[in-house]
Amino acid sequence: MLFHVKMTVKIPADMDPQVAARLKADEKELAQRLQQKGTWRHLWRIAGHYANYSVFDVESVEALHDTLMQLPLFPYMDIEINGLCRHPSSIHTDDR
């Protein structure tokens, strides 16, 4: 089941740089593990913004929630979620 997620990261200006660097490294490692597993199917940087558009492939709403909650940067993110369906005009067999 696919979900489109927009994540906008807002790290407080006064966060200790070492803490921030560690959070980002942990986030990257988990993001790559989730991509390898096929859970995080697409991940694009939005040009000019500290934000991304992502597509997640999960078994349920609960699984999506658990995945997002474990992201190290979750407490610093604004998140927008939309469910995705196969589009009737789509010919791409992997967009579903």
Add this chain to the structure above:
Amino acid sequence: MLFHVKMTVKIPADMDPQVAARLKADEKELAQRLQQKGTWRHLWRIAGHYANYSVFDVESVEALHDTLMQLPLFPYMDIEINGLCRHPSSIHTDDR
């Protein structure tokens, strides 16, 4: 070059059903041709809405504009566009 596009379709309630059906058929045909060419790389229906999230792969801003302008439903769409870049945490070689 990738662009993320959200299209929300708002066909006037009083449009002649035959005109609407023809517009939608033409839209579908062009959408499929553009997918086959690789221009319209992703196309998802947003669940519960007459709207889609799309990713276009074009050579320039001008090419994106020309592609969108020729869509038969363009006059009835609200459109939001964002440029996409490779995300530093991405491992997907096709997300760029």
Add this chain to the structure above:
Amino acid sequence: MLFHVKMTVKIPADMDPQVAARLKADEKELAQRLQQKGTWRHLWRIAGHYANYSVFDVESVEALHDTLMQLPLFPYMDIEINGLCRHPSSIHTDDR
């Protein structure tokens, strides 16, 4: 899988009253059938508004989309959707 849906109905002021009455009757019949099946798990009128809050229990995003699209009043609705999870403080066994 549960989804929280807010539907706001906006029937055009100039719709033929007989057409409107028929749409509403069909909507009611389908709404009741979906409640009996357990798909439309909760349905409340929002006080003072021609709108409702609903909870749907479906097998997938696709199933939610198909359910909403077949509602006779769908073309006249503004729709907001949010996925629901079990709340960690919840003791209600049916809120999941």
Add this chain to the structure above:
Amino acid sequence: MLFHVKMTVKIPADMDPQVAARLKADEKELAQRLQQKGTWRHLWRIAGHYANYSVFDVESVEALHDTLMQLPLFPYMDIEINGLCRHPSSIHTDDR
């Protein structure tokens, strides 16, 4: 009398973790007590957000206000309230 409440929790990033943990534990305990009493009739986590949709069953507006005001996390919540009525298409005897 039913009220639909959306609560979005915004705990300041610099709150002492022990204070935050205590507030959350107290919140959970009270939430469960109110569920057992039947006051807090539904409680769902909104997927991907530190927020919930709830339905309260109270005797008056005053009772709703007093209930919300005593929540330990109340000072850190954005709250939206809507009164709920039986929907004319509803067949659920407990949605009222």
Add this chain to the structure above:
Amino acid sequence: MLFHVKMTVKIPADMDPQVAARLKADEKELAQRLQQKGTWRHLWRIAGHYANYSVFDVESVEALHDTLMQLPLFPYMDIEINGLCRHPSSIHTDDR
């Protein structure tokens, strides 16, 4: 139980003036009847707007909804509702 209601009236520019006049006369008659009964406790015109602030005294959310739904101008109103409680600094015995 008190509710604060803001009603903004938007009569379509192309409504037959006789129909509009009839709707307004019926609205006025019912508004005065509800004031006499004590249901519509306050009614002020908002300066410079075709809108009012009102306070209703009803027995339940359901009663508020039924009262608003029977207003002849209801289909042409934007409505905002908020429950009211006695304010801890209030000395007015009738503001509750």
Add this chain to the structure above:
Amino acid sequence: MLFHVKMTVKIPADMDPQVAARLKADEKELAQRLQQKGTWRHLWRIAGHYANYSVFDVESVEALHDTLMQLPLFPYMDIEINGLCRHPSSIHTDDR
């Protein structure tokens, strides 16, 4: 002359509790004095919010401004003001 005022109080989370308690006590004392004088004609708590709806009866815009500016919590309030007139359907002789 009547003005409808909505006040939303936003006391900074890090204000010294003693300072806050003093501000609130002063606010309450002044609010009651203004009610006794007839200046602060109505005062309701908005259910579920640290906010109120009020009606002021003053001699001029200047007098309204001076009244609001002297409230101890004024620096921590978001304020919305609307002038009120007698509504043509009103039968309440005190709503003017």
Add this chain to the structure above:
Amino acid sequence: MLFHVKMTVKIPADMDPQVAARLKADEKELAQRLQQKGTWRHLWRIAGHYANYSVFDVESVEALHDTLMQLPLFPYMDIEINGLCRHPSSIHTDDR
């Protein structure tokens, strides 16, 4: 007593041009009469918009309301009103 008023005029595209011309002529005549009386103290066109900023000098909220309601274009205007006071830094004796 001074009020700052922003009026944005939205004449329907399908209004009979003769009706529109007559409304505008009547509006202009009344606007000039009110300026001569001193009621409509300032009147500026907002550059690039079919809108104006105005300052009215009236005896009460009620008088402001009655003045605005009699404007021939009132039914086609969006209106925003703010009370004005003498600014503590002002040296202009006529800005009050």
Add this chain to the structure above:
Amino acid sequence: MLFHVKMTVKIPADMDPQVAARLKADEKELAQRLQQKGTWRHLWRIAGHYANYSVFDVESVEALHDTLMQLPLFPYMDIEINGLCRHPSSIHTDDR
């Protein structure tokens, strides 16, 4: 050339009171100098808000910008600017 400016002042709650008092005194002195010169043609306090509506008479956009930038409170202001023209219905010779 006239510009309509709305200034909303937002002094941080934790600013040293002496620094704030000095900024306000400097602001007042400059505001009065600019009024005497005719640059700051109108200055009203918006009732109930720490904000003003002003009209500036300057030779160019550049001059307006330079005037606003030198205001001691500029870093703490939200500013909205609109160009003003003579209104075709205006009879005031000084509203231009």
Add this chain to the structure above:
Amino acid sequence: MLFHVKMTVKIPADMDPQVAARLKADEKELAQRLQQKGTWRHLWRIAGHYANYSVFDVESVEALHDTLMQLPLFPYMDIEINGLCRHPSSIHTDDR
């Protein structure tokens, strides 16, 4: 003097195509004349939208207003205007 203008064109769906074509031709002709005169200094299409960003070089606010008002499509445009100044970091001698 430079002004940045965003124009979004919203031609009603039911406008006679011949009338629309004539308006657009007239608009184009005037736009080109104003470019030749140097008044309309920049004109870009915003990709994916029936809208443009423009820079006008005019002698006054009044001149800007008169220029925009004479555009044949003015009645169908949403317009946003901002004054432009030389940027302190600019090295372009023509950006002023």
Add this chain to the structure above:
Amino acid sequence: MLFHVKMTVKIPADMDPQVAARLKADEKELAQRLQQKGTWRHLWRIAGHYANYSVFDVESVEALHDTLMQLPLFPYMDIEINGLCRHPSSIHTDDR
């Protein structure tokens, strides 16, 4: 390829003035280098705001992103981006 960018700078009020001065000096130096290279084609200050409108000429979305990300003030900017195309009515050969 042209992109229109609006940058609004929001430097925290409590930033060390020396750090702020250094950031601004670095920003200016880079801005001028990018203008000399032709990448930052236009740069205007928006009158009355700590903000600018800019036009960038880059080879790709990726190049735009990399350019913006390296700006010393990037972490303190709100950024809005729109792709630009040649306008069909444009006669300026450099607006493309």
